[in-house]
Structure formats: C-alpha cells, structure tokens
Amino acid sequence: MAAAVASHQIAQPTDETTLNEARSGAHAYLQSRLASKPAALKQEPFEIPIIDISPSFSTCLSDRKGVAAEIRSACLTSGFFYITNHGVPLPTCSAILREAQRFFKTLPREKKEAMHLRNSKLGYGWEPSEYTSIAGDVETKEGFNFGYEEGLDKTGGDGLYKNLDGTTYKGNMWPEESDLPGFYAVVREYYSEVLQLARHLFRLFALSLSLPETHFDPMTTHPGGIARLLYYPPAKRPVPSSPHPSAAAEEIGLGAHSDYECFTLLLCSSSPGLEILSPTGTWTAAPPIPGSFIVNVADFLMRWTNGVYKSTVHRVVNRSKEERYSVPFFFSVNYDVVIETLPGCVEEGGRAMYPPIRAGEYILERLNTTTKDGKGYYGNEAVF
Numbered sequence: 001m002a003a004a005v006a007s008h009q010i011a012q013p014t015d016e017t018t019l020n021e022a023r024s025g026a027h028a029y030l031q032s033r034l035a036s037k038p039a040a041l042k043q044e045p046f047e048i049p050i051i052d053i054s055p056s057f058s059t060c061l062s063d064r065k066g067v068a069a070e071i072r073s074a075c076l077t078s079g080f081f082y083i084t085n086h087g088v089p090l091p092t093c094s095a096i097l098r099e100a101q102r103f104f105k106t107l108p109r110e111k112k113e114a115m116h117l118r119n120s121k122l123g124y125g126w127e128p129s130e131y132t133s134i135a136g137d138v139e140t141k142e143g144f145n146f147g148y149e150e151g152l153d154k155t156g157g158d159g160l161y162k163n164l165d166g167t168t169y170k171g172n173m174w175p176e177e178s179d180l181p182g183f184y185a186v187v188r189e190y191y192s193e194v195l196q197l198a199r200h201l202f203r204l205f206a207l208s209l210s211l212p213e214t215h216f217d218p219m220t221t222h223p224g225g226i227a228r229l230l231y232y233p234p235a236k237r238p239v240p241s242s243p244h245p246s247a248a249a250e251e252i253g254l255g256a257h258s259d260y261e262c263f264t265l266l267l268c269s270s271s272p273g274l275e276i277l278s279p280t281g282t283w284t285a286a287p288p289i290p291g292s293f294i295v296n297v298a299d300f301l302m303r304w305t306n307g308v309y310k311s312t313v314h315r316v317v318n319r320s321k322e323e324r325y326s327v328p329f330f331f332s333v334n335y336d337v338v339i340e341t342l343p344g345c346v347e348e349g350g351r352a353m354y355p356p357i358r359a360g361e362y363i364l365e366r367l368n369t370t371t372k373d374g375k376g377y378y379g380n381e382a383v384f
C-alpha cells in the first residue's frame with residue numbers, strides 16, 4: 001500500500017472538537033470491541049505469531065522486507081506478536097525485572113508516597129494498588145511510570161524534547177540513589193536499549209506499509225516514550241485458571257484498554273496474566289515466551305492506517321499464585337507531531353475515520369480518563 005508523506009511536522013492546533021471526537025472515538029472503539037459477540041464473527045483460533053526479527057538487521061533490503069511482511073500480517077489480524085532475536089541483551093532484561101521487584105518490595109512506603117502519581121501532571125511516578133481504573137474495574141496492579149529524557153537516549157536526542165503537555169521541565173521522579181543503589185543505571189540501560197529497538201521496529205512498520213523505510217525517522221528525534229514497572233499481586237481469592245466469559249469472576253490486575261501510542265514493547269516475568277480480546281470477543285491468553293518481547297499495535301498506528309492495523313484491546317488478570325512483574329514501553333512519536341491518516345491507507349472513494357490529533361495531547365486525554373471517576377486527576381491543559 002503506497003502512502004504519500006503526511007505533513008507530520010506541522011504543529012497545527014488540535015481544536016476541542018477534534019479532541020472530543022478522538023476521546024469519544026477511542027471510547028466507542030473500546031466499547032464496541034468489548035460488546036462484540038462470538039456468533040457471526042470471524043473464526044477462531046486467534047493466533048499471536050512469533051516473529052524472529054534477526055533478518056531485519058541484515059544489510060539486504062529484501063531480508064528486512066521479509067520481516068516487515070510478517071509484521072504486516074500480524075497487524076492486520078491480532079495486532080499482537082512476539083519478537084525473538086531482537087538484540088536487547090538478556091541480562092539487561094533480567095536486570096530491569098529484578099529492579100522492578102526491588103522497587104515494589106523493598107522501597108519503604110513513604111519513599112514511594114514521595115513520588116506519588118498525584119504529584120505529577122504527566123502521569124509519572126508511583127501508582128498504588130487500586131488507585132487507577134479503566135472501564136470501571138478497580139485494578140490490583142501497582143506501578144511506577146517514567147518518560148523520555150535525553151540521558152536515557154543513546155542518540156542524546158535533538159535537544160527539542162517536549163512533555164505530553166508541551167512543557168519542557170524535567171518531569172521524571174526517581175528514587176534517591178541511596179534508597180535503591182544502582183536502580184537508575186539499570187533503568188537507563190534498559191530504556192536506551194528498548195528505545196533503539198523501537199526505532200528499528202518503526203522502520204519495519206514503515207516498510208510494512210510500503211512507505212520509505214525512514215518515513216517515521218524525523219518523528220522520533222525526541223520521542224515520547226513512557227515506560228512503567230508493574231507489579232501484579234497473586235489473586236486474593238481463587239479465579240478460574242483460564243479466561244472466563246463473566247467479568248465478575250475475574251480479579252482485574254489491569255482493566256481492558258487499548259494502548260495509545262504507536263506500539264508497545266512489553267517485557268514480562270515468567271508469570272502469565274496478559275489476555276487479548278479476539279475478534280470474536282473472547283479473551284485469549286498471551287503467555288510469556290522467555291527471551292521475547294510482546295509487541296502490540298496501539299492507537300496512533302490504528303489512526304495512521306485508518307483502522308487497517310488493529311489496536312487490540314487487552315487486560316491483565318493474574319490467575320496464578322505467583323507475583324507477576326512487567327515492563328511495558330509505550331513508543332510514541334515526538335509529542336508535538338500531528339497524527340493524520342496516511343493518504344495511501346484510505347480506500348478510493350473512502351474517507352479518513354479519525355481526525356488529526358497531536359500526539360501528546362491525545363495521550364494526556366486518555367491518561368486523564370484512567371481515574372476511578374473517569375474525570376481525570378492531572379488538571380492540566382496542553383500548552384503547545
């Protein structure tokens with residue numbers, strides 16, 4: 001599918017109507033996916049492919065295109081896939097999962113409180129268990145969120161980074177080095193590796209859309225990239241060992257949602273818990289595969305492709321007696337980029353389903369809906 005280069009670097013204002021449409025569009029999308037019933041829809045099984053991306057590091061374009069074709073096929077169906085042989089060293093992955101455990105298990109509560117999410121206008125910091133809610137479910141997960149800073153980027157960035165709301169102050173909150181010695185160094189190593197992998201994958205996504213390989217590169221010179229450490233306690237009461245049709249039977253770790261950005265790279269510990277909503281409306285487990293990342297298409301790619309690539313709804317239920325840790329990395333373009341449907345993704349005579357939105361504003365709006373009352377808790381407005 002050929003697509004002309006969009007005017008992505010032009011910082012057009014996103015007006016209130018457009019944002020409202022984006023907000024309700026995302027909500028309607030989620031509701032329609034949750035409400036869809038098995039009967040008349042496509043056949044199971046719903047497969048989450050495993051893609052060995054080692055050929056994508058080849059100097060030969062046709063090797064890279066081969067991997068891009070596999071990615072395309074996954075994006076058209078499940079919107080989720082595993083990648084193996086991705087180049088991020090195993091010790092780097094093990095180390096970040098260990099730090100997650102150290103953070104949640106050894107950092108005293110008052111030190112976590114000092115980094116509470118409510119002190120951030122950007123969704124950063126510590127989220128206690130049962131603090132946030134998506135789709136009305138109170139979530140058992142505990143989290144720690146942080147965003148891009150130039151020190152976490154091997155390229156050093158271009159010096160033009162802007163926060164979600166267009167401000168430029170340093171928004172991350174970190175534990176004191178004396179409280180968790182070595183924590184920041186491990187986070188930096190992991191983040192910088194995964195950011196470079198995301199830039200590499202973005203080129204494959206471009207190829208998968210028959211765009212020039214470097215199409216998205218200018219949009220990721222100071223990219224948004226929120227990462228989180230997540231802890232899911234074991235279920236307090238017995239839950240069915242596989243997804244159950246009745247939501248009431250579940251103890252929700254993280255409520256049903258789609259991700260907001262371009263795509264997500266998820267690292268998880270050996271405990272299962274991630275569940276993906278199939279096109280037939282059934283929850284399908286996505287168990288961890290050692291040494292892999294789970295990649296999922298998120299809303300920006302869905303919007304660019306006019307819904308051709310699926311931003312699939314997912315959730316987490318820890319059904320095991322084990323603790324689960326995970327580290328999602330939500331890869332965004334520069335927050336000042338405007339996301340607009342790629343002309344090549346609109347069928348002849350068709351129309352773009354999604355109005356243009358500015359990356360940072362859209363994410364902020366979506367984050368604001370994840371409170372228990374859905375009314376937001378940041379109380380800030382974008383200043384782009």
Ligand SMILES: O=C(O)CCC(=O)C(=O)O
Pocket residue numbers: 228230254259266268273274314315316326327328
């Ligand atoms: O923890 C997981 O397995 C998934 C996390 C997730 O979907 C998210 O944070 O958006």
Ligand SMILES: [Fe+2]
Pocket residue numbers: 257258259264314
């Ligand atoms: Fe997610």
